Amino acid sequence: MTILIPHQPHFGFEVEEKGNIETEKDLIYDEGFVMPHANSFGHNFRDYDAESERQEGVENFYRTNHINQTYDFVKRMREEYGKLDKVEMSIWECCELLNNVVDESDPDLDEPQIEHLLQTAEAIRKDYPDQDWLHLTGLIHDLGKVLLHPSFGELPQWAVVGDTFPVGCAFDESIVHHKHFKENPDYNNPTYNTRFGAYEEGCGLDKVLMSWGHDDYMYLVAKENKSSLPSAGLFIIRYHSFYALHRSGAYKHLMNEEDEENLKWLQTFNKYDLYSKSKVRINVEEVKPYYLSLIEKYFPAKLRW
Numbered sequence: 001m002t003i004l005i006p007h008q009p010h011f012g013f014e015v016e017e018k019g020n021i022e023t024e025k026d027l028i029y030d031e032g033f034v035m036p037h038a039n040s041f042g043h044n045f046r047d048y049d050a051e052s053e054r055q056e057g058v059e060n061f062y063r064t065n066h067i068n069q070t071y072d073f074v075k076r077m078r079e080e081y082g083k084l085d086k087v088e089m090s091i092w093e094c095c096e097l098l099n100n101v102v103d104e105s106d107p108d109l110d111e112p113q114i115e116h117l118l119q120t121a122e123a124i125r126k127d128y129p130d131q132d133w134l135h136l137t138g139l140i141h142d143l144g145k146v147l148l149h150p151s152f153g154e155l156p157q158w159a160v161v162g163d164t165f166p167v168g169c170a171f172d173e174s175i176v177h178h179k180h181f182k183e184n185p186d187y188n189n190p191t192y193n194t195r196f197g198a199y200e201e202g203c204g205l206d207k208v209l210m211s212w213g214h215d216d217y218m219y220l221v222a223k224e225n226k227s228s229l230p231s232a233g234l235f236i237i238r239y240h241s242f243y244a245l246h247r248s249g250a251y252k253h254l255m256n257e258e259d260e261e262n263l264k265w266l267q268t269f270n271k272y273d274l275y276s277k278s279k280v281r282i283n284v285e286e287v288k289p290y291y292l293s294l295i296e297k298y299f300p301a302k303l304r305w
């Protein structure tokens with residue numbers, strides 16, 4: 001089976017597809033999975049200009065996010081949260097904790113987070129039954145949102161969720177609500193506001209500081225706790241909110257060869273992350289044993305967060 005994206009703007013990259021589907025009626029396949037044409041609110045997915053009350057909140061979110069995510073801020077957060085001295089818990093305990101947090105940046109989702117995690121993972125599992133690492137990546141990719149929880153200092157939304165982007169070089173125009181960067185102190189700083197800024201051509205994304213949030217934090221948690229997920233899994237977790245790259249093709253000049261390889265998996269993953277968002281609930285108890293077995297395979301029983 002293949003997930004096909006209706007009315008999808010150009011991706012900027014060739015995405016590996018497992019088949020070609022041309023007409024809308026073809027969107028219905030094997031087990032009846034239908035790619036939704038609209039999100040739960042009746043809008044296109046990721047329509048940041050749709051007029052609604054929810055959008056106003058989303059734009060406010062991005063305004064604060066764009067003003068405050070500076071190079072210095074990101075460095076400080078990476079140092080502080082890289083210590084992993086806040087909590088000790090298992091991956092599943094974290095999934096449960098996440099259920100109490102709300103993501104104010106997302107125009108497509110108002111379901112509890114655990115639903116989104118399982119919807120993503122289960123949709124991938126149907127299409128890629130043999131890639132168990134990718135199922136688990138689906139389950140855990142958003143766990144970094146626990147930073148919103150009181151036991152993590154209750155970080156504000158703008159420091160946890162939303163799309164991410166590099167800091168330390170110019171903010172690309174393709175970033176959602178780009179205009180609000182004008183109020184970011186780095187915007188007028190000549191060290192940080194050029195195409196390369198603090199970086200060099202082909203230096204590799206690992207060298208690039210990304211705006212602070214749930215992606216990079218969860219990557220640090222997985223890496224430091226010695227997860228055996230393959231490099232593509234860690235890359236997906238770390239850059240899944242980097243739409244300027246994986247959707248618009250910006251910042252490619254900072255990538256190295258390994259990034260290019262991993263990006264293919266990220267683009268595959270993104271379809272499931274985005275288009276599986278729906279009101280269809282997954283039976284948690286039914287699928288829990290399967291995911292617990294994957295967690296056991298790729299992670300220690302308790303992790304430092």
Ligand SMILES: O[C@H]1[C@H](O)[C@@H](O)[C@H](O)[C@@H](O)[C@H]1O
Pocket residue numbers: 103105106107142161162163164240241242
């Ligand atoms: O609003 C969403 C949400 O916060 C997702 O978890 C993140 O990965 C997306 O990039 C963002 O647009």
Ligand SMILES: [Fe+2]
Pocket residue numbers: 141142214240241
């Ligand atoms: Fe996310």
Ligand SMILES: [Fe+2]
Pocket residue numbers: 116141142273
């Ligand atoms: Fe997600």
